[in-house]
Amino acid sequence: MTLDLIIRGARLSDGAAPVDIGVAQGRIATITPNIASDAPSLDASGGMIFRGFADSHLHLDKACMLERAVNRTGDLKGALAAVTAAKKDFTTEDVYARGARVLEQAIGQGTTLIRTQVEIDPVIGLAGFEAVKQLKADYAWALDLQICVFPQEGLLNYPGTEELLRAALEGGADLLGGCPYTDTDPEGHIALLFAMAREFDVDLDFHLDFDLDTSWRHLDEVARQTIAHGMQGRVAIGHVTKLSMLPPDALEQSVALLKGAGIALTVLPATDLFITGREHDHAVPRGVAPAHRFHAGGVCCTVATNNVLNPFTPYGDCSLPRMANLFANVAQLGGPEELAACFAMVSSDPFRLLGVSDRIEVGVPADLVLLPCESRAAAVAEIRRPVWGMRAGRMTFEAPAPRILRP
Numbered sequence: 001m002t003l004d005l006i007i008r009g010a011r012l013s014d015g016a017a018p019v020d021i022g023v024a025q026g027r028i029a030t031i032t033p034n035i036a037s038d039a040p041s042l043d044a045s046g047g048m049i050f051r052g053f054a055d056s057h058l059h060l061d062k063a064c065m066l067e068r069a070v071n072r073t074g075d076l077k078g079a080l081a082a083v084t085a086a087k088k089d090f091t092t093e094d095v096y097a098r099g100a101r102v103l104e105q106a107i108g109q110g111t112t113l114i115r116t117q118v119e120i121d122p123v124i125g126l127a128g129f130e131a132v133k134q135l136k137a138d139y140a141w142a143l144d145l146q147i148c149v150f151p152q153e154g155l156l157n158y159p160g161t162e163e164l165l166r167a168a169l170e171g172g173a174d175l176l177g178g179c180p181y182t183d184t185d186p187e188g189h190i191a192l193l194f195a196m197a198r199e200f201d202v203d204l205d206f207h208l209d210f211d212l213d214t215s216w217r218h219l220d221e222v223a224r225q226t227i228a229h230g231m232q233g234r235v236a237i238g239h240v241t242k243l244s245m246l247p248p249d250a251l252e253q254s255v256a257l258l259k260g261a262g263i264a265l266t267v268l269p270a271t272d273l274f275i276t277g278r279e280h281d282h283a284v285p286r287g288v289a290p291a292h293r294f295h296a297g298g299v300c301c302t303v304a305t306n307n308v309l310n311p312f313t314p315y316g317d318c319s320l321p322r323m324a325n326l327f328a329n330v331a332q333l334g335g336p337e338e339l340a341a342c343f344a345m346v347s348s349d350p351f352r353l354l355g356v357s358d359r360i361e362v363g364v365p366a367d368l369v370l371l372p373c374e375s376r377a378a379a380v381a382e383i384r385r386p387v388w389g390m391r392a393g394r395m396t397f398e399a400p401a402p403r404i405l406r407p
């Protein structure tokens, strides 16, 4: 067998001995301790090789727009109002340019799989969707993009939105999202989305319970509908910041509820920390759902970017190790197993949620990313930036470590 490339000294799991990975015709041809071959090689130096990070919740269409949309109140209402006003001027070219900037940052951070939430309503129409569809095709050399179309401005309160969502699903959208808290009829919103998801046979991904008031929530209705429609394993919920305010007993009941209904939980720490708790003038709650508790209870959990440089989150570099570290810090997690769980929430769990295998074995495409550390916990603790990535054996980015120049 003729190898095109050998990656030498690669660690495939925590504590495992380094191995060599032989690549032929874009696929992994062999994995063994010492490949005797004079094919070109890359030295992983004992670093971790994995399939890359997966961002399960990232808004490309409203990224990088701080100069044209200001959040006047700092809270969710202020962010929604700012984007609604600015959206009138969105064009396909404009969304494409801002989305491309974000995707190129994500590629450089070692992200290889993204679910992007795209707003659909009668003002933006399908302009954002068309731009993201083009981005999906144009960046397929580096990453897989899953398109989740959703009614950010509400569904039942906004005539014309349902028809546009249907057009997007017929035009190549991968799944359907929801945002019941912006609808005048949240339960009707949830019911219609489940009906449409069944009709089109697609997964669902809700923005849900995005405040800190525990006197009401939509989670129970989403869980009920998930079970009623037999959609266990096909529904995800994002934010759910109300969960951060639950005492231990109620939290345990919620863990059992999600586990039983097969619902995945996504936390978006940068946005959740920036937006929630604004009603407090001191001792501000953290407002980040304790995903580690759900993860330990067997629920598929992901930590994701959500927004980059917009009124919801005026920060962002698309680094998922940074996001995992932020979550670990907020959730007060420091042990090696706790940090490894945080790593799973930006890698294996979102891969599972998006229905993509992250196995590295003979025969699969050589889609590989190198992390300059020996364990998952270290990657999170030290926010280690991937050094390079490849797709089907072709290099997609390089980010060499800084070189110290001694006197």
Ligand SMILES: [Zn+2]
Pocket (backbone or CB within 6 Å): 057, 059, 117, 207, 238, 306
């Ligand atoms: Zn979102």
